[in-house]
Amino acid sequence: MKIPLDYICVKSGLLCNRCQSMIDRGEVESFEVEVMKILLDLEETQFKELKDTTYHKAFKLNNLLILIVTSGPSMTYQKWIKVAKILQDKLGVKVRILEKSNNIKSTASQLLTPARVLGVNTVWLPDGTVQYVVRVSKYEKKFLPADETSLEAALSKIHSIPVRIRVE
Structure with a gap:
């Protein structure tokens, strides 16, 4: 290795x-x-x-x-x-x-398994920065491997860009 x-x-x-x-x-x-x-x-x-x-x-x-x-x-x-x-x-x-992947959807899908990722939205903030929102079904929230804030922190650290998880 x-x-x-x-x-x-x-x-x-x-x-x-x-x-x-x-x-x-x-x-x-x-x-x-x-x-x-x-x-x-x-x-x-x-x-x-x-x-x-x-x-x-x-x-x-x-x-x-x-x-x-x-x-x-x-x-x-x-x-x-x-x-x-x-x-x-x-x-x-x-x-x-x-x-390892530079694609946020790919990383989120691997991390959030067995919950499915519905999609990833790009949010452009007024100050010119970018934030990503990973969407997960409310019916699959119980399948997340950890709490949402921990998973958001993990995805943000991995990609060095703010990532939010939205359950809808």
Whole structure:
């Protein structure tokens, strides 16, 4: 698995100057080192398919951990579900693994599953900024994996642009 930190630093837990400076600058959060270590262990033991996968970022919000990855050709959705389940057991939080995408609708669909996304609206605010509104059916609100504010914060962090969830 391709990760932003050095393999040796993650495996040993002792960070070199470069890796420590990445954490100090906020490019990598300190909890991500543990996540990367578990993923590298899984690559060695159970999931050889993780070798061609790229780890981009992890976000932790309340009781939800969101991993942004790019899958290799042999990594299937079912295998990602198993990896998420193992991470959930080891870390004690809900885990969602998302494919990296610049499309907000694609990311929202992956994050909000099993609830369906009806659409994504672009709202142009008077000050010239843009905000996105992800629409979800009121009948599927109960299927959301977390509360709306956490999911809004997650989508906003992932895309670095304000995102709101509207239940209609």
